[in-house]
Amino acid sequence: MKHSEAESDTASSEGLYIALFSLHGLVRADRWELGRDADTGGQIRYVVEMARALGEHPKVDRVDLITRQIIDPRVDEAYAHARETISDKVALHRIPFGPRRYLYKEKLWPYLDFFVDQMIAFFRRQGRVPDILHAHYADAGQAAGQLARILGIPFVFTGHSLGRVKRERLLAQGKSAEEIEERYALRTRVEAEEYALETASMVVASTFQEVEDQYQHYDHYMPERMEVIPPGVDLSSFSTDLSADEHPAVRERISRFLDDPSKPMILAMARPDERKNLEQLIHVYGQSPELRERANLALILGHRDDIREMAPAQRRIMQRLLVLIDTYDLYGQISYPKAQNPEEVPSYYRLAAETGGIFVNIALTEPFGLTLLEAGASGLPVVATNDGGPRDILANCRHGLLVDPLDREAIEKALLCTLDDRDRYAEWVRSGVSGTREHYSWATHVDRYMRELLELHRKADSHEQPFGRKRGKRAMPHFDRLLITDIDNTLTGDDAGLAALIEELHQHSDRVGFGIATGRSLKDLKDLLADLKLPPPDVVISSAGTEIHYRRELVPDKTWEKHIRYQWQPDKVREVLAKLPGFFLQSSKDQSFTKISWQIDPKVSPGLPEVRRILRSAGLRTKVILSHGIFLDVIPARAGPGLCIRHLGIKWGFPPERLLVAGDSGNDEEMLRGGTLGIVVGNYSDELKHLRNRPRIHFTKGCHAWGVIEGIRYYDFFGSIRIPNDQIRPEPAETDDDANDGSED
Numbered sequence: 001m002k003h004s005e006a007e008s009d010t011a012s013s014e015g016l017y018i019a020l021f022s023l024h025g026l027v028r029a030d031r032w033e034l035g036r037d038a039d040t041g042g043q044i045r046y047v048v049e050m051a052r053a054l055g056e057h058p059k060v061d062r063v064d065l066i067t068r069q070i071i072d073p074r075v076d077e078a079y080a081h082a083r084e085t086i087s088d089k090v091a092l093h094r095i096p097f098g099p100r101r102y103l104y105k106e107k108l109w110p111y112l113d114f115f116v117d118q119m120i121a122f123f124r125r126q127g128r129v130p131d132i133l134h135a136h137y138a139d140a141g142q143a144a145g146q147l148a149r150i151l152g153i154p155f156v157f158t159g160h161s162l163g164r165v166k167r168e169r170l171l172a173q174g175k176s177a178e179e180i181e182e183r184y185a186l187r188t189r190v191e192a193e194e195y196a197l198e199t200a201s202m203v204v205a206s207t208f209q210e211v212e213d214q215y216q217h218y219d220h221y222m223p224e225r226m227e228v229i230p231p232g233v234d235l236s237s238f239s240t241d242l243s244a245d246e247h248p249a250v251r252e253r254i255s256r257f258l259d260d261p262s263k264p265m266i267l268a269m270a271r272p273d274e275r276k277n278l279e280q281l282i283h284v285y286g287q288s289p290e291l292r293e294r295a296n297l298a299l300i301l302g303h304r305d306d307i308r309e310m311a312p313a314q315r316r317i318m319q320r321l322l323v324l325i326d327t328y329d330l331y332g333q334i335s336y337p338k339a340q341n342p343e344e345v346p347s348y349y350r351l352a353a354e355t356g357g358i359f360v361n362i363a364l365t366e367p368f369g370l371t372l373l374e375a376g377a378s379g380l381p382v383v384a385t386n387d388g389g390p391r392d393i394l395a396n397c398r399h400g401l402l403v404d405p406l407d408r409e410a411i412e413k414a415l416l417c418t419l420d421d422r423d424r425y426a427e428w429v430r431s432g433v434s435g436t437r438e439h440y441s442w443a444t445h446v447d448r449y450m451r452e453l454l455e456l457h458r459k460a461d462s463h464e465q466p467f468g469r470k471r472g473k474r475a476m477p478h479f480d481r482l483l484i485t486d487i488d489n490t491l492t493g494d495d496a497g498l499a500a501l502i503e504e505l506h507q508h509s510d511r512v513g514f515g516i517a518t519g520r521s522l523k524d525l526k527d528l529l530a531d532l533k534l535p536p537p538d539v540v541i542s543s544a545g546t547e548i549h550y551r552r553e554l555v556p557d558k559t560w561e562k563h564i565r566y567q568w569q570p571d572k573v574r575e576v577l578a579k580l581p582g583f584f585l586q587s588s589k590d591q592s593f594t595k596i597s598w599q600i601d602p603k604v605s606p607g608l609p610e611v612r613r614i615l616r617s618a619g620l621r622t623k624v625i626l627s628h629g630i631f632l633d634v635i636p637a638r639a640g641p642g643l644c645i646r647h648l649g650i651k652w653g654f655p656p657e658r659l660l661v662a663g664d665s666g667n668d669e670e671m672l673r674g675g676t677l678g679i680v681v682g683n684y685s686d687e688l689k690h691l692r693n694r695p696r697i698h699f700t701k702g703c704h705a706w707g708v709i710e711g712i713r714y715y716d717f718f719g720s721i722r723i724p725n726d727q728i729r730p731e732p733a734e735t736d737d738d739a740n741d742g743s744e745d
Contacts, residue, residue, distance in 0.1 A: 015061030016450075016457060018054060019130040021140035022047040023115070024105035027067040027094075028078050029086045032342050035271035035302025037311050039105050042370045043160050047136055048086065049234050053442035055090035057450055062089055064130070066119070068108075069094035072101040095122060098695070105139055106185050109192075110694050112143045113642075117656040117675030119147055120646060129153060131457050134204075136160060138189045141196030148199055149638045150646050152563060154456040157200040161367055163189035164217045169365065173274070191609075194220050198621060198637070201456050204449070206231055206368045207392045214367075219616035229449055230392065232442025233373045237346045240353065240379035240433055250347040257335035258296050264419055265357035266291070267348060267380070269300040269371050272310075272317040277362050277385075277405050279320060284411045286328030291412060294419055295357065299336040300348055349378035356425070358383055358418050361390065362405040369393050372400075373440050376432030381425055383414045396439040399432030481717065482654055484515035484541065484645065484671070485662040485708055487528065490681055497705035498532065504709065505535055508718045515539035515648075517641050519597075519625075519633060519667045522547060522554070524589060539648065544625055544633040544667060545641035546594035548648070560647055564639040567621045570596060573634050576618045580606060586631075594639060598632045627667040628685055642670030660717045662708045664688070672697055677715050677723070681707030696724055 025039040026032075032044050051065040065086065070079040078084070079102075084092040095118050098111030123129050134156040135144035141157045148155035163186045170180045180186060197203060197220035205211045205228050215221045255261040266285065270276040278299065285297045299321070304310055307318050325334055352359065352375075359375035359382045368389035372382050376393075382400035384390035394402055401414045418425060483505075485491055491498055505514050514537050518525055522542045529537070536552040546564060548557035573596055577583050582605030586597040606614065608626050615622050621637040649659060656675030663672055663680065666687030672678040678697040680688050683704060691697050698714050700707035716722045 015057075015059050016131045016453060017062045017128060018060060018064075018132045018134060018453070020047055020051055020063065020065045021067075021133065021135040021144050022065065022137065023068050023112075023140045023143065024103075024108060024137065025067075026070070026075060026079055026102070027065070027092065028076075029084050029092055030342075033076075033303065034342060037104070037314065038271070038273060041271065042368065043136060045370070046160075046231055048092075049232065049442060050445075051090050051092075052086055053232055053446045054450075055087045057446050059450060059454065060089065063091075065090065065092045066122075067092065067094055068098070068115075069096040070100065070102045075102050093122070095119065105137070106183070108139050109185060109188050112139060113146075113674035114695060115143050116146045116150070117646070117649075119143070120150070120650060121655065121675075123151075124650075131460075132156060132453050134158070135196065138163060138192040138196065141200075142192035145196050145199035146643075150643055150650070152460075152566075152638075154201040154460050155196075155199055156202045156204060156453070156456075157196045158204045159193060159196075159215070162214045162217070163193055165214050165365070169275070194218055194612075194616065197221065197225075198616060200225065201460075202227055202452055204229055207389050209388045209391055210367055213388075219613050227448075227452055229445055229452075230396075230440055231368060231370075232445035233370060233377075233436070233440045234442060235373065235377040235436060235440075238349060238374050238377035239346070240429070241350075250344050251351060253337040254298055254335045254348075254351060257332070257337070259332035261296070261355075263355065264295040265352040265355045266295050266297045266415060267300070267352040267357055267359050267375075268298070268361065269345070269348065269359075270361070270363070271302045272314040272321070274313075274317065275364050277364050278317070279324060280405065280408065280411070281360060281362055282321060282324045282328070282330075282334075284408045284415075285334070286324065286330060287408070288412045288416075290416060292330075292333055294416070296355075297330070297334045298348075298352070299334070300345075301336060303341065304338055345374070346378065349375055349380050353378055353380045353429075356419075356422075358400075358415060360411075360415065361385060362403060362411055363387070364405055366390055373397075373436045376400075376436040379429045379433055381418055381428040381432065383411065383418060393440075397432055397435030399428040399435060479511050479513040479538070481511065481658040481660070481721070482513040482515055482539070482648070483660045483662070483708075483712070483717065484517050484539070485679075486664060486668050487516055487518045487520070487525070487532075488664075489683060489704065490662055490664045490668075490708065491534070491705050492532070493683065493704035494706060497702070497707075497709065501705040501709055502534060504712070504718070509535065512718060513538040515541065517541040517545070517644070517661070517663070517668070517671060519544045519627065519631070521589060521592060522549065526554075541641055541644045543592050543595040544597075544635050544639070545644045545670070546592060546635050546639045548644055557647075557651075559651075560644070563647075564594060564636045566636070566638055568594060568636040569620055570594070572618065573615070573620055573622060576614060576620065577611070577634065580611070580614070582606075583632075594636055596634045598634070599630055600632050602629055625667055625670075626687065627665045629687070631667075633667070640670050641668065642673065645671045645676060646674075657721065657723050660712070660715060662711060677711075677717065677721075679708060679711030679714075681711075683707070698724075 025044050027044050033040050051063050054060050054063045082094055086092055097115040097118055129151055132154050133144045133148055135141040136158050137160050144155050167180060167186050197218055203226050205226060208228055211226050268281055285291050307315055359380045361371055361384045363385050366385050366388045372384055372390055372393050375382050376397050376399045384402055385405040386402040394400055403410045403414045514535060516537045525542055540549045548560045582601035584599050586599055590597040612624055623635050623637050623640050625633045659676040661671045661676050661678055664683055665685045669688060680699045682700050682702050692699060698711050700710040702710040712718060
């Protein structure tokens, strides 16, 4: 998969191949539907403009922006196209995973392992693996982190917003922990963010406040990996030229609400979202006779055709806004037009500037604040929340005032001061126009970013060669599919079932490979294989996915050994966990250099999340696997049965659907997830029950080896291979209670 040393030199001379991941939302090259819902916001514009700017850098050879393919009559058919050209070096690729229909990001978690397998197949088709992966948001961070571990290439992470911060904010709003978890799956999201921070070679943040007040909450926060690089912004469409061509409909759309459209305009532009604090703005304006006398209020709230058809949470916010407008009797003083197309946005800023108005963003939290830059470039002073991005933006551009978003009196005072002091207003106009272009150009961002990426690439070439390109002498026979199964309680437990399975394997041995995946050590396994009279396996994955051997001679996979030892510190792992209550090392025969096995007493030992947190806090990169509730294995972060399976697929050219895996316990979960075909035998342990609705995982009625045979029949694996249509797997309909509530950060 990865280019050889000679190929790497050639690739470096031609420039880097960078893959950007933004998996949720409606992503396309232009005409973004920003504000359509909570998942279709500024991140989409950010990644597309970043990809385009990277394509213009002389040391970049190719940029692929990867997102999810969506085939859904409720959205534009453009989101179904597999490829879209952004520029000569830059393409947008839409990869199918999960149901075809559009899903909010909270619904994507079960399908990320399948996406990982899809990306391995994608890179194989391209004939080249990226030099750098860069993931945006937690879901992409989890997937790209897995790919980085599988392929051994550097990974960069940008969170954009973080789950722990969101949980704190929602709790502060009075929502219960149970309600928050049910709606947002924040435990899964935070775990994905921890995984991404642990795996990433570099974390890119937009502001220093983001680093200090957000990332610092995480166990895997490492200051030395943080890079604050203010985003670039394409400001070419934003100008102070009031005679510039504008969309005539914009002026008409605003004016038809107002008694006196010539008054200065207080302009707010945001999707209906709890975090945007729009109700507070209406309270401030409605309760201030001076503001109502001096200025009009204009709310540009994205595109809507019918409030009744909006997402439930956005609909609720719109309804509350309309109630406040009626309560304060703001008719004739406030404008809230229905339509806002992306190409019309500059005209709203210019119209507000023409009236001598103000742009206001008093969001409760603001990770960056793109609209403040657009307003400044358009010659429009701002009043902004004293949080996150606005602090940095106003420090650089000096074109307005910061306020506490919860202090109505302070907000009113800032708006009136801006309207009153015309000399300072004129200075803010000049500063905004020059400062936004000086500090926030994409060229400046990409120059800084590329310096860091080239250093990461140099270090990777020097110290961390990826695996899987050179095959050398083939270690396995030329069969076209491979059955890999756990042994204890999957093959064992029913002698008649095992005998029947062995007979079937003998009958199809000319085209079906047979493999074992087990937590047992290789020595222990050899004796058991002899006792069970199993056919000699073509591949053995042993010691919980830390060792791979081939053929009857059990030839070790040296590339795998080298790959998984990256940053592995076994002595420190033993030292840290030996201090925990209820932890007892298993016998020496269950230990190896890359697997440390414990038996735990669940009545007194910490839970699995706490064990992971303790290891992270100690600076250890590990993977923790719990089986049958009492057996706990700690292995290198790059090891594990699932990563072994993908290594085999890459190294020997097996597509995921030609790998059938079977298991019964938590030790098998990792290899069951993803694009492979999976069997969970009927005598499975409770650790696997949550996989029931995952794609390509079949739960059998038969137990032990009979379940394996049943799974082989279900997939017709010894015949033409039947692949379940997981792209259109039905799901429960979303309700107001489980839909995204529009409060994403």
